[in-house]
Amino acid sequence: MSPGFFLRTLLRESRGSRGRLAFFIACLAVGVSAVVAVAGLSASLDQGIRREARQLLAADVAVRGNRPIPPEVDGALAAFHGVERTNLRETVTVASVPGRDGQPGPSQLVELKVVDGVYPFYGKLVLRPGRPLHELLSPRTAVVASELLARFGRKVGDDVYIGGQPFRVAGIVVSEPDRVSISFTLGPRVFLSGAGFARTSLEGQGSRVSYRALFKLPEGITASGLDVAAEILRGAVPRGETYRVETWRQAQPALRENLARIERFLGLVALLSLFVGGIGVAQSVRAWLAGRLDAIAVLKCLGLRPREIFPLYLGQTVLLGLAGSGVGIVAGAIVQLILPRLFPDLIPAELINPWQPMALLRGLALGVGVALLFSLPPLSAVLRVPPARVLRRDAEPLPRHRWVAATTMLVLGLGVWGMAALQSHSPRLGAEFTGGVALVTALLAGAAFLVTWLVRRLPRDFASLWLRQGLAALARPGAAGASAIVALGLGVLVVLGMSLVQQRLAAQLSAEMPANAPSAFLVDIQPGQWPGIEKVLHDSGATGVESVPVVMARLKAIDGVKVEDLVERREGERRWGLTREQRLTYMKELPKDNQIVAGALWSDPARAEVSLEKEFAEGIGAHVGSTLSFDVQGVPIDLEVTSLRTVNWQTFGINFFLVVEPGVLESAPQQRLAVARLPRGGEQRAQDALAASYPNVTLLRIREILEKVLKVLQRISLGIRFLGGFTVVAGIAILAGAISAGSSRRGREVALLKTLGMTRRGVAATFAAEYALIGLVAGGIGALGGTALAYGVITRGFQIPWQFNAVSLAVALGGTVVLAVLAGLAASYRALERRPIEVLRAE
Amino acid sequence: MNSPRIELRQLTRKLPSGGRELTILDRVDLTFQAGEFAAVLGPSGSGKSTLLALMAGLDRPTAGEVLIDGMAIQSMSEDELALLRRHKIGFVFQSFQLLGNLTARENVLLPIELSGQPDPVGRANELLAAVGLDDRGHHYPSQLSGGEQQRVALARGFAARPPILLADEPTGNLDGATGRRILELMTELRRRAGTTLVLVTHDPAVAALADRRIHFRDGRVERDEQPVLAVPAETGALS
Known part of the structure; x- marks a missing residue:
């Protein structure tokens, strides 16, 4: 068969089928639109x-890092003439203004950015007044976000206090180039100069300061020159430390990796709706095909080989797939x-450009792919159409080839x-997703089969006429449902x-805290300040005030293996566990929400001991008996792991990955960390x-x-539910398609029922x-499955207690029923509109 | 000596029916020579249509052999059978069996293009003209009367110049006058092309047109009226 003849026959044979396959197109279009939307939005961003x-x-x-x-x-880039450098430090602190009549004034958590040099390159x-930042900032001035001034009831020119020092507000920040609008912030922005920061009491004690060095290279530097500069800097920072060197050409690898991760996840949810389609x-x-059996038999009679007829119909599904994908792309x-x-x-409109060729191509490829793959199992019936059907309608189908079914399923799965x-x-x-979808589909199909099987055996005499009809329709063998x-x-x-x-998380996070849970954490307390702070807390009505010492340290080695060497073999979180600034505390007895699961606490009088949180221990690869070598601000200390414990983090009590035996760290430089339960409004006071x-x-x-x-x-949950909605729409389209496919049978039913009065x-x-x-x-x-899924995610993933949510279940059930009836x-x-005589005459 | 065009040896077809086996054809031996026009007669259920299906490789025998031009076809694959039909066998059915999505001309074109003959459009037009439908080629089957549809089917049956044409009650769905016109056309086309025609009918008047009449009963050949035995008086029985 020549390609031209094939194409001509394909197009001719597809006539008249086009209208009837509207549901094919609709089912596909829904899923493709979800895929294209996700891929397009992500490409735009x-x-x-x-x-x-x-x-x-x-x-x-x-170069950025937490140290x-x-x-x-410093001198690493000396080879590049005219290189400029700006140092940034960022931390979270509290800004305030003095009160009157001996009362303290208002205060506010702020995100502090300390700038030494020109910023940005x-x-x-955007500042008001419109002058460069380094001109507005002096050791005695600050530039702040307008929310802060509004909060304090102050204006430009007034003083705000940061780290105990007054700063005159010299300008207002309108927008920053490197602050992404969708990122997580703890408070309004405050800019200080390095000299200004040095005046405060915050310098040097910041356990949560992040550091950045920005470099501007000479004009006209090439891409390879940029890479060379980055390589030099990477070589300059000490091995095994968590400094990141990034060029603008890499374009925010961390941010983009996060976006890509979200895209991958949402892309799979979108794909699910395409698979449902x-x-x-x-x-x-x-x-x-049920309506084309005669035509297929005739084609076989005229001498078309099965292997020619199969692609003829597969080709038509490709055409339909193209049409459905086209609609879906739009x-x-x-x-x-x-x-x-x-x-x-959630999504900045100015970034969106729906003309993303790769996203459109992806929609087209996946749409046509799904059309082809999911057509294969029903299309394999073409092979079995008996040509003898032209003579006898009831001619038995040709024998089934075992390999056809197996190959079809294999191709579908792959x-x-x-x-x-x-x-x-x-x-x-992809494999996990495929397995999961196959399993869930099999379970759903099994459940659907079980229900119809039960309905078939259920006595129907008790039910009203309508319900009886409905039950009978559901139980009908081969029902389209x-x-x-x-x-x-x-x-x-x-x-x-x-x-x-999402609801369970929201409920858990916004619920009244457990009666004995703290409502505030206090960080960066100097040991000598504690008695005074404790008094302030009690004066504000605080209860449950607790405080523990914190000693900052760095992990140097585990069982003699240097962290630098361990890090090489780790990734992501595990790497972080090894290289982070470790916060150690010491106490005789563990808090009540800790439970020893291995070893025994302070059991070896001869050794300096440490107790590790179990998952942290697994992350860094330590166990009972391991020796952890720390550098406690210049002093090397070896600690032996003698116990592992689990922590119930939901109590919001003070808990540490690393708890050290008393008597080891008392003389080390330290701060205190405190928690307190404050009455409503007491936190601000x-x-x-x-x-x-x-x-x-x-x-x-904590609540904030x-x-x-x-x-x-x-926001993430909204995205998932929005895409999940496409799956429901596809499901509804399928129901409507199934009903409309059986419309001639239904027409006869209507005629008969109307004839009966x-x-x-x-x-x-x-x-x-x-x-x-x-x-x-x-x-x-679906509700049962959804509940099982949520139960798994909530109790295993988030490890919070399960709570049955009857309202959502009822809404889901009711909503599905209403949608199904309407569709x-x-x-x-x-x-329904047909008159009995039209149908009966046509018989 | 040339092998017969169609040869059936001990052809048997059984069908399962309600738990037991029903014998549709029972050890039938027949041969059809090239250019022969044979009618297969018998009441409904006597196995005529099954015979036709087996000769065309549309169905497979339970036992026995079908030879087309000396080649046994019962063990051919579906693909080989399709190729055999493509090049050697044309069909005319009682219910026309035109492809509803194709126009009259396209229905006729299909076997011509399939068999790779030159100038398919010219040949299709020629055939449509021969059946008197040259001005209706662009119509779909649903826009044609029964007689017109059967004329298109005739044109299609002869389109690929098959050496064999199998016709199953070709006038069964048509009124008397239309049926006669169709039969006249068919015999005319057959005569011109020298086609071997096997026609199944239960109507003795239709069978009377044939050179040879084979009577079936209960899956067996009851009587085989060879041309020499043909009763000339029966030729006028069409009216």
């Missing part, structure tokens, strides 16, 4: 970051334009895996599961009072921080009962 990369870094190359930039960096720092594709193809582009309007604080791997950029994650139940159930599972997790007398102490309100964390979680409304009611039952079963199975009735509208 990525492009935005790349375009603004220099501004976002505010420099050509930067002061080492002196080795690139991008715009695939179930609809399979169902449409099955219904379509819809996905529209979603990209609408989303920033709906959630302006294809699904390939797509998941493409979406997640990880073959392993099964795949709709699976698809709709999957959608409900995703949406309900995510919303249960205590902060105001502390800011007046102990300006170096920072009070962190939790609310900020919650907001971030809510049932009114149109009565017939509609029996149909509604059937669809409601489908909705109920799908909603029930079902809409799809059977034509059948």
Whole structure:
């Protein structure tokens, strides 16, 4: 068969099928639009970051770390003539203004940025008045965000106190080049000069200061010159320390990696809706082929070989796949334009450009791929159509080839895996996703089968006429509802599961704290300040005040193996566990929320002992019997791990990964950390009072921080539920498709019922009962699955206690029923309208 | 000596029916020579259509052999059978079996293009003209009357110049006058092309047109009226 003849025959044979395959296109378009929206939005953000990369870094190359930039960096770039450098330090502290009548004035947690030099090298720092920052900043001035002035009721020219020193506000920050609008902030911005910072009591004690050195290289430096500079800097920082060297050409690798991680995750959720659409594709193809059996038999009769007929129909699914993907791509582009309007604080509208060729191509490839893959199982029936059908309608199908079914399933499985791997950029994650989807689909299908099996055996005599009809329809062998139940159930599972997790987290985070939980942390307390601070706290009505010493240290070696060597083999969090600034405390008895799970506390009088939190120990690769060598601010100390413990972090009590036996660290330089339970409003009072007398102490309100964390979680959850919604829409489209595919049978049913004297409304009611039952079963199975998913995520992932949420379940069930009934009735509208005589005559 | 165009040896077809086996064809031996026009007669259920299906490789025998031009076809694969039909066998069915998505001309074109003959459009037009439908080629089957549809089917049946044409009750769905016109056309086309025609019918008047009449009953050949035995008086029985 020549390609031209093949194409001509394909196009001719597809005539008249086009309209009937609208559901094929709809099912596919929903999923493709989700895929394109995710890929397009993510590409837009990525492009935005790349375009603004220099501004976002505010420099050509930067070194950052949680310790002061080492002196080795200072002369490293001497070879580049005319290199400029600016040092930045960032920390969180409390700003305040003096009160009147002996009362402390208001105070506010702020994000402090200390600038030595020109800032920024690139991008715009918008200030009022519009002068460069280094001109506005002097040792006695600060530039602050307008929220802070509003909070204090002050204006430019007035004084604010930071770290116990007054600073005249010389200007207002309107926008910063390197502060991303969607990032997490603890308070308004305050800029100080290095000399100004030196006047405060914050210098040198900051346990939470991050350091950055920005470099501007000479104009016209090449990309390779930039890389050389970065390599020199990387070579200059000490090995095994967590300094990061970044050039603007790398364009915020950390931020982009985070975005990519979110994209991978959301991409899989979008792919799920495409796969649900695939179930609809399979169902449409099955219904379509049922009407083409005669034509296929004739083609075989005329001498077309099965291997020629199969691609003829597969080719038609490709055409439909192209059409469905096309519709989906347009819809996905529209979603990209609408989303920033709906959630302006989530997605910056100015960055969005829906014309992302790679995203569109991805939508097209995945759409056509799903159309092809999910058509394979129903299309394999083409091979079995008996040509003898032209003579006898009841001719038995040709014998089944065992390898056809096996090959089809293999190709389907590999294809699904390939797509998941493409979406997640990880073959392993793709495999896990494929396995998970296959398992959940099998469970849903099994449950749907079980329910219809039960319904078939249920006595129906008790039910009303409508319900009886509905039950009978659900129990009918080969009822079209099964795949709709699976698809709709999957959608409900995703949406309900995510919303249960999010609600539970929100409830947990915003619930009244346990009666004995602290409401504030106080950090950076100097040992001598503690008695006075304790008094301030008690005066503010604090209860449950506790305080422990904190000694900062660095881990140097485990069992004699240097951390530098250990780090080489670790990644991410494990690396962080080894190289972080370790906070050690010492105490005789562990707090009540700690439980020893291995070894025994302070059991070896001969050794200096340390007790490790179990997961931290696993992270750094230590166990009972390990020796940890620390550098405690210049003094080497070896500690033996004699116990591991678990910690219940939800009590918000003071807890440490590392607790040292008393008698080891008492003479080391140290600070104190405190917690207190303050009455409502007492937190502000205590902060105001502390800011007046102990300006170096920072009070962190647990509730406020939790609310900020919650907001971030809510944004992510919103994205997932939004995409999960596509799965539900695909499920509904499948239900409507299944109903409309059976519309001729339904038409006969309507005619018969009307002939028997049932009114149109009565017939509609029996149909509604059937669809409601489908909705109920799908909603029930999906709700069960969603609850199981949420239970797993909540109790295993977040490790917070499970709480049954009846309202959400009821809403999910009710919503699915209503959607199913509405979509079902809409799809059977034509059948309902038919007059009995039209249908009976056509028989 | 040339092998017969179609040869059936001990052809048997059994079908499972309600737990037991029903014998549709029972050890049938028949040969059809090139250019022969044979009618297979018999009441419904006598195995006529099954015979046709087995000769075309649409169905497979339970036992026995079908030889087309000396080649046994019962062990051919579906692909080989399709190729055999493509090049050697044309069909005309009682229910026309035109492809509804294709126009009349496209229905006729399909086997021509499939068999790779030169000038397919010219050949299709020529055939449509021969059946008197040259002005209706752009119509879809649903826009044609039953007689017109069967004429398109005839044109399609002869389109690839098959040496064999199998016709299953070609006038069964048509009124008397239309049926006669179709039969006249078919015999005319057959005569011009020298095609071997095996026609299945239960109507003795239709069978009377054939050179040879084979009577079936209960899956067996009851009587085989060879051309020499043909009763001339029956030729006029069409009216």
